[in-house]
Amino acid sequence: MDDLQIIADKIRTMEIRGAGRIAVAASAALRDYAKTLRSLNIEEFNRNIDEAAKTLVDTRPTAVSLPNAVALTKRHSSTNVYDAIDEIVSNSDEFIKNAEEALGKIGRIGAERIHDGDVIMTHCNSHAAISIIKTAFDQGKNISVIATESRPRRQGFITIRELNDYGIPTTLIVDSAVRLTMKEVDLVVVGADSISVNGALINKIGTSQLAMAAQEARRNLIVAAETYKFSPRTLLGEMVEIEDRGSEEVIDPEILEELPNVKVRNPAFDVTPAEYIDLIITEVGALPPAMAYTIIKDHLGLEMLP
Numbered sequence: 507m508d509d510l511q512i513i514a515d516k517i518r519t520m521e522i523r524g525a526g527r528i529a530v531a532a533s534a535a536l537r538d539y540a541k542t543l544r545s546l547n548i549e550e551f552n553r554n555i556d557e558a559a560k561t562l563v564d565t566r567p568t569a570v571s572l573p574n575a576v577a578l579t580k581r582h583s584s585t586n587v588y589d590a591i592d593e594i595v596s597n598s599d600e601f602i603k604n605a606e607e608a609l610g611k612i613g614r615i616g617a618e619r620i621h622d623g624d625v626i627m628t629h630c631n632s633h634a635a636i637s638i639i640k641t642a643f644d645q646g647k648n649i650s651v652i653a654t655e656s657r658p659r660r661q662g663f664i665t666i667r668e669l670n671d672y673g674i675p676t677t678l679i680v681d682s683a684v685r686l687t688m689k690e691v692d693l694v695v696v697g698a699d700s701i702s703v704n705g706a707l708i709n710k711i712g713t714s715q716l717a718m719a720a721q722e723a724r725r726n727l728i729v730a731a732e733t734y735k736f737s738p739r740t741l742l743g744e745m746v747e748i749e750d751r752g753s754e755e756v757i758d759p760e761i762l763e764e765l766p767n768v769k770v771r772n773p774a775f776d777v778t779p780a781e782y783i784d785l786i787i788t789e790v791g792a793l794p795p796a797m798a799y800t801i802i803k804d805h806l807g808l809e810m811l812p
């Protein structure tokens with residue numbers, strides 16, 4: 507399990523990050539691990555796969571893409587280990603291929619919402635949101651982007667580098683400049699870590715602040731999300747857990763040590779209610795948040811539920 511543990515550690519420390527990327531990395535890690543278990547009997551095989559799946563899923567609690575990818579990868583109906591491995595390999599290859607194709611489809615569908623001359627605000631670093639922005643740019647639309655820094659991990663720096671290298675005019679702002687800057691914005695485009703059955707978006711901390719400022723300024727907010735970012739377990743009434751990360755991401759531990767009366771909170775995500783969202787751009791279409799149940803039922807399957 508050494509190689510799988512290395513991937514799990516990279517997901518936990520965010521060396522591999524982004525809801526889509528962690529899903530693809532986890533699926534590939536489970537596939538490769540399954541191939542090392544040929545000598546086991548089917549019961550031992552299933553036990554090892556379940557343990558490995560748990561190791562991957564336990565790395566980060568919020569992005570549902572991770573448990574969805576692991577569940578879609580590990581399911582098999584074989585009683586023979588060789589066949590089970592073949593099924594897992596084919597599940598993973600299919601998941602990864604679909605995930606890659608989904609980004610292109612989301613780009614094409616979402617770009618329809620972007621007009622020549624638009625200023626787009628985005629938050630954090632979302633491959634799905636950036637796919638929309640790049641596709642609109644590729645279509646010859648004269649667009650520019652306002653990107654938030656996204657404290658504390660500053661994923662906004664990844665975004666501005668990527669957009670810069672693509673030739674897209676981009677302005678970096680600190681997170682607290684969102685409301686002031688919103689009057690210059692035509693459309694907000696963000697990614698998703700999870701979408702619950704009521705259409706609420708769980709995404710990088712600060713997303714709900716963009717949503718509120720957008721609504722106040724009467725600007726639309728669209729969410730770029732593959733169908734595997736919808737959360738089946740919210741159908742059972744479960745809430746999406748918001749990850750709390752360490753204080754060292756926010757403040758130097760030596761400084762904190764000098765301040766015995768201070769504690770630091772570092773929630774990594776927040777919740778944006780459905781009423782702040784104009785559309786969710788998935789690979790199967792541009793949908794209102796009220797269609798979240800249909801996506802879960804038709805594209806993830808209720809058999810994903812325990």
Ligand SMILES: O=P(O)(O)OC[C@H]1O[C@H](OP(=O)(O)O)[C@H](O)[C@@H]1O
Nearest residue numbers: 523524525526632633634697698710
């Ligand atoms: O899958 P893509 O669109 O790349 O990213 C989706 C979301 O994943 C990221 O989480 P983190 O930086 O891993 O905590 C951000 O919250 C981003 O909006």
